Amino acid sequence: MKLTLAQLAACCEGEIVGSNDITLDGVSNLSFADKEKISFYSDKKYADDLAHTRAGAVITSPSLADHYSGNKIIVANPLLALARIITAFQAQTLNAECVAELSASASIASGANLGDSVSVGANAVIGHNTLLGNNVSIGSGAVIGTGVSIGENTRIDANVTIYDGCQLGSRCHVSAGTVIGSDGFGFAETSNEQGPEWVAVPQIASVVIGDGVHIGANTSIDRGSLEDTVIGDGVIIDNLVQIAHNVTIGRHTAIAGCAGIAGSAHIGQRCKIGGRASILGHIDICDDVIVFADSYVTKSIAVPGIYSAALPAMPIRQWQKLVARLRRG
Amino acid sequence: MKLTLAQLAACCEGEIVGSNDITLDGVSNLSFADKEKISFYSDKKYADDLAHTRAGAVITSPSLADHYSGNKIIVANPLLALARIITAFQAQTLNAECVAELSASASIASGANLGDSVSVGANAVIGHNTLLGNNVSIGSGAVIGTGVSIGENTRIDANVTIYDGCQLGSRCHVSAGTVIGSDGFGFAETSNEQGPEWVAVPQIASVVIGDGVHIGANTSIDRGSLEDTVIGDGVIIDNLVQIAHNVTIGRHTAIAGCAGIAGSAHIGQRCKIGGRASILGHIDICDDVIVFADSYVTKSIAVPGIYSAALPAMPIRQWQKLVARLRRG
Amino acid sequence: MKLTLAQLAACCEGEIVGSNDITLDGVSNLSFADKEKISFYSDKKYADDLAHTRAGAVITSPSLADHYSGNKIIVANPLLALARIITAFQAQTLNAECVAELSASASIASGANLGDSVSVGANAVIGHNTLLGNNVSIGSGAVIGTGVSIGENTRIDANVTIYDGCQLGSRCHVSAGTVIGSDGFGFAETSNEQGPEWVAVPQIASVVIGDGVHIGANTSIDRGSLEDTVIGDGVIIDNLVQIAHNVTIGRHTAIAGCAGIAGSAHIGQRCKIGGRASILGHIDICDDVIVFADSYVTKSIAVPGIYSAALPAMPIRQWQKLVARLRRG
Numbered sequence: 005m006k007l008t009l010a011q012l013a014a015c016c017e018g019e020i021v022g023s024n025d026i027t028l029d030g031v032s033n034l035s036f037a038d039k040e041k042i043s044f045y046s047d048k049k050y051a052d053d054l055a056h057t058r059a060g061a062v063i064t065s066p067s068l069a070d071h072y073s074g075n076k077i078i079v080a081n082p083l084l085a086l087a088r089i090i091t092a093f094q095a096q097t098l099n100a101e102c103v104a105e106l107s108a109s110a111s112i113a114s115g116a117n118l119g120d121s122v123s124v125g126a127n128a129v130i131g132h133n134t135l136l137g138n139n140v141s142i143g144s145g146a147v148i149g150t151g152v153s154i155g156e157n158t159r160i161d162a163n164v165t166i167y168d169g170c171q172l173g174s175r176c177h178v179s180a181g182t183v184i185g186s187d188g189f190g191f192a193e194t195s196n197e198q199g200p201e202w203v204a205v206p207q208i209a210s211v212v213i214g215d216g217v218h219i220g221a222n223t224s225i226d227r228g229s230l231e232d233t234v235i236g237d238g239v240i241i242d243n244l245v246q247i248a249h250n251v252t253i254g255r256h257t258a259i260a261g262c263a264g265i266a267g268s269a270h271i272g273q274r275c276k277i278g279g280r281a282s283i284l285g286h287i288d289i290c291d292d293v294i295v296f297a298d299s300y301v302t303k304s305i306a307v308p309g310i311y312s313a314a315l316p317a318m319p320i321r322q323w324q325k326l327v328a329r330l331r332r333g
Numbered sequence: 334m335k336l337t338l339a340q341l342a343a344c345c346e347g348e349i350v351g352s353n354d355i356t357l358d359g360v361s362n363l364s365f366a367d368k369e370k371i372s373f374y375s376d377k378k379y380a381d382d383l384a385h386t387r388a389g390a391v392i393t394s395p396s397l398a399d400h401y402s403g404n405k406i407i408v409a410n411p412l413l414a415l416a417r418i419i420t421a422f423q424a425q426t427l428n429a430e431c432v433a434e435l436s437a438s439a440s441i442a443s444g445a446n447l448g449d450s451v452s453v454g455a456n457a458v459i460g461h462n463t464l465l466g467n468n469v470s471i472g473s474g475a476v477i478g479t480g481v482s483i484g485e486n487t488r489i490d491a492n493v494t495i496y497d498g499c500q501l502g503s504r505c506h507v508s509a510g511t512v513i514g515s516d517g518f519g520f521a522e523t524s525n526e527q528g529p530e531w532v533a534v535p536q537i538a539s540v541v542i543g544d545g546v547h548i549g550a551n552t553s554i555d556r557g558s559l560e561d562t563v564i565g566d567g568v569i570i571d572n573l574v575q576i577a578h579n580v581t582i583g584r585h586t587a588i589a590g591c592a593g594i595a596g597s598a599h600i601g602q603r604c605k606i607g608g609r610a611s612i613l614g615h616i617d618i619c620d621d622v623i624v625f626a627d628s629y630v631t632k633s634i635a636v637p638g639i640y641s642a643a644l645p646a647m648p649i650r651q652w653q654k655l656v657a658r659l660r661r662g
Numbered sequence: 663m664k665l666t667l668a669q670l671a672a673c674c675e676g677e678i679v680g681s682n683d684i685t686l687d688g689v690s691n692l693s694f695a696d697k698e699k700i701s702f703y704s705d706k707k708y709a710d711d712l713a714h715t716r717a718g719a720v721i722t723s724p725s726l727a728d729h730y731s732g733n734k735i736i737v738a739n740p741l742l743a744l745a746r747i748i749t750a751f752q753a754q755t756l757n758a759e760c761v762a763e764l765s766a767s768a769s770i771a772s773g774a775n776l777g778d779s780v781s782v783g784a785n786a787v788i789g790h791n792t793l794l795g796n797n798v799s800i801g802s803g804a805v806i807g808t809g810v811s812i813g814e815n816t817r818i819d820a821n822v823t824i825y826d827g828c829q830l831g832s833r834c835h836v837s838a839g840t841v842i843g844s845d846g847f848g849f850a851e852t853s854n855e856q857g858p859e860w861v862a863v864p865q866i867a868s869v870v871i872g873d874g875v876h877i878g879a880n881t882s883i884d885r886g887s888l889e890d891t892v893i894g895d896g897v898i899i900d901n902l903v904q905i906a907h908n909v910t911i912g913r914h915t916a917i918a919g920c921a922g923i924a925g926s927a928h929i930g931q932r933c934k935i936g937g938r939a940s941i942l943g944h945i946d947i948c949d950d951v952i953v954f955a956d957s958y959v960t961k962s963i964a965v966p967g968i969y970s971a972a973l974p975a976m977p978i979r980q981w982q983k984l985v986a987r988l989r990r991g
């Protein structure tokens with residue numbers, strides 16, 4: 005299915021420079037696009053690719069529009085326009101593909117409560133008293149415990165595990181392999197006749213996830229000990245992220261891959277936590293804090309701004325000298 | 334079901350100050366507790382919450398008991414008391430809930446050997462010659478290979494994978510998504526006509542896990558190459574931890590989330606490895622070593638104590654100056 | 663089944679010193695081997711174990727051969743010889759064990775295209791239009807989407823998830839829990855009436871993995887946004903590694919456990935990325951670069967060599983003084 009440049013510009017409220025009537029059949033990057041494709045240019049770094057592109061049109065920003073003399077859509081937020089345009093192309097084909105279906109091999113407890121147009125994949129498991137809202141999709145092999153609540157239009161991918169009693173809002177997406185609601189790492193130290201002993205403190209609270217939350221693959225979010233672990237509306241979380249028990253994350257915060265948030269840390273709204281960043285437990289991060297990748301936050305932060313502690317890699321000789329100097333003092 | 338303050342104090346050997354006869358129906362944190370709940374105060378950081386709590390009683394320590402004038406249980410180890418008290422409340426209801434059951438959709442090999450009261454969840458897979466002790470519980474979607482041995486009262490959660498031949502002791506708990514016994518990362522470098530080539534060294538040893546070991550979610554523990562990977566009794570391991578082949582971990586050691594232990598490292602007893610800490614391969618850490626979060630241990634440690642290399646994040650300007658100074662030397 | 667030392671030397675092109683005719687029944691490490699076992703010595707660190715070994719023979723290198731007076735195979739690449747010898751022993755027993763089988767409980771779409779001798783484990787799921795080459799093995803509980811292509815002799819372990827449209831070459835091995843083809847972390851920031859909002863940019867490209875690629879457990883590899891995420895031939899990747907969207911990795915590169923590669927980074931051939939190393943997004947690493955463990959690469963690298971930024975842990979007092987000095991400047 006093809007769309008005209010005018011149709012594409014309309015769906016992202018962009019301005020056309022060039023021919024309104026050319027038709028395009030999809031989106032591709034600058035290097036791979038042919039003249040049937042629209043492409044994307046929002047970073048000077050890719051100026052070389054732009055110079056050689058064969059794309060039929062390009063989405064770009066006002067400040068970069070001069071770089072390209074071909075057909076283009078100019079728009080303040082090119083990445084958002086890209087999302088809208090891909091969605092427009094997908095809308096042409098999705099109706100035929102997505103049929104809500106309860107797989108015959110899924111184990112759906114008789115006491116589960118399924119809304120309209122719910123889809124449950126092969127060998128998925130849905131527990132008692134679990135509520136799946138309208139249009140919820142559960143991937144193959146996913147295990148959803150008892151007493152779980154999942155809001156409308158939320159999509160849970162394959163092999164995800166959601167423990168008993170967790171709540172997810174509507175329009176969420178959880179990628180494969182992620183675990184939500186496992187026991188927090190809470191142990192009391194005592195001793196028995198053989199020496200010291202760890203006694204698990206039962207984790208009796210849950211996980212509460214808001215609306216429009218995106219969670220990547222193989223991430224883990226522990227249930228709370230006495231109070232819930234809470235993920236606010238619109239939070240986005242990448243792959244392999246650790247979120248410990250009792251953590252709270254304010255709305256619209258973004259957490260990149262491999263980050264780790266220790267127990268009872270509270271993170272504000274609109275924060276951006278870089279990849280592999282670590283947040284110590286029992287501290288508070290205020291709203292609008294940016295933590296750079298690979299940095300370790302050890303104290304509460306009360307002032308919005310950018311924080312870092314990531315040393316950049318350098319050639320080994322240079323690094324060895326630096327470490328030697330540091331050690332000498 | 335309700336328990337009196339006297340009953341609760343008895344189960345944790347605590348001292349009551351206040352009314353023995355008040356009845357409570359559960360545990361909650363200081364902020365959320367109502368007068369039917371007992372709460373918990375063991376860190377001055379939460380003094381404000383204590384001041385405003387509506388809890389019917391509070392568990393606290395001798396040194397903090399003065400902070401609270403209401404009903405309280407004073408006990409040397411409040412966290413242990415919390416664990417005991419939650420368990421006491423749970424014991425009231427658990428009998429009815431837990432029925433051992435072999436799900437009809439589980440694939441249990443005819444040669445598997447199941448003890449009494451074993452529970453196997455929906456779509457779980459149990460291999461040939463695998464031994465599950467009494468009261469073992471296997472979660473939905475978990476895959477237990479052939480020749481595996483799992484001791485009494487151990488609980489394996491949903492979507493866990495345990496490879497062939499691994500051994501787990503009794504009273505262990507493995508959270509969802511964890512993988513035990515995958516091949517270690519052992520490759521010989523050689524070359525073929527196209528250039529260099531990695532040849533996998535078959536990993537022919539196994540994983541041996543002691544009694545009372547707790548392992549979090551989405552953690553991975555590789556099998557040994559020529560000698561087993563060994564996790565001692567009473568070790569506790571958090572989420573997203575990497576334990577490479579041939580590693581040994583002494584009893585009662587604790588390893589926090591996102592830590593990584595490289596191949597053939599040996600860690601002593603009663604160590605505490607902080608979150609995101611890294612231990613280089615082929616080194617020995619003696620007993621009673623504490624490695625702070627986010628630190629990287631590159632040499633063997635023969636002296637018990639605390640070790641660190643974690644730089645704390647700071648405002649970006651301050652950090653940039655620090656890095657510039659470091660580079661100048 | 664036993665093999666003579668002469669047979670073992672032949673399979674690894676080694677030189678025998680000692681008795682050709684002794685028979686051995688397996689491989690073990692220096693400490694555990696008895697006289698029926700061949701063992702392995704390639705690092706002086708284990709000289710003590712060598713001195714006490716009861717092994718029937720030892721594999722070693724020319725430079726270390728003098729350390730041992732017993733029966734030995736001397737070979738330039740002892741680790742490769744170890745791989746060959748273990749494989750020789752395994753070949754004796756494997757024929758009987760490995761029967762290709764399609765489990766009755768697997769969900770194999772009618773439109774899937776299976777080669778000869780394909781094996782699919784219990785409760786695995788294979789989607790429509792998916793192609794499994796000859797001798798492919800799919801583990802129990804694995805979920806393979808629609809339109810996936812997997813080359814001959816590739817082995818996918820239990821509970822792996824491969825999303826729609828991904829391609830894997832031949833002779834690959836993917837360990838349990840790994841996720842391939844989840845959506846990349848691509849979001850456009852906009853706002854709605856409640857404040858700022860993240861809009862997911864649909865990730866319409868895929869993951870293309872070459873031949874002979876090994877991927878560990880609980881690793882995640884995201885699909886590309888507009889261009890594929892590409893893993894070259896012969897790449898080896900350990901456990902809990904994050905590979906973000908649009909990343910490309912050249913042939914024969916090795917990536918150790920817990921490493922993270924951010925979006926659109928390009929890594930050359932024959933690189934070695936240490937454990938927990940981080941590579942920032944949108945940068946290029948040339949061929950033959952070694953990044954030490956725990957180091958963070960923030961800029962493109964155009965010169966082959968070794969790069970590091972890992973501070974070694976030290977006793978806490980020493981570390982605190984170092985940090986205080988750093989802060990004073």
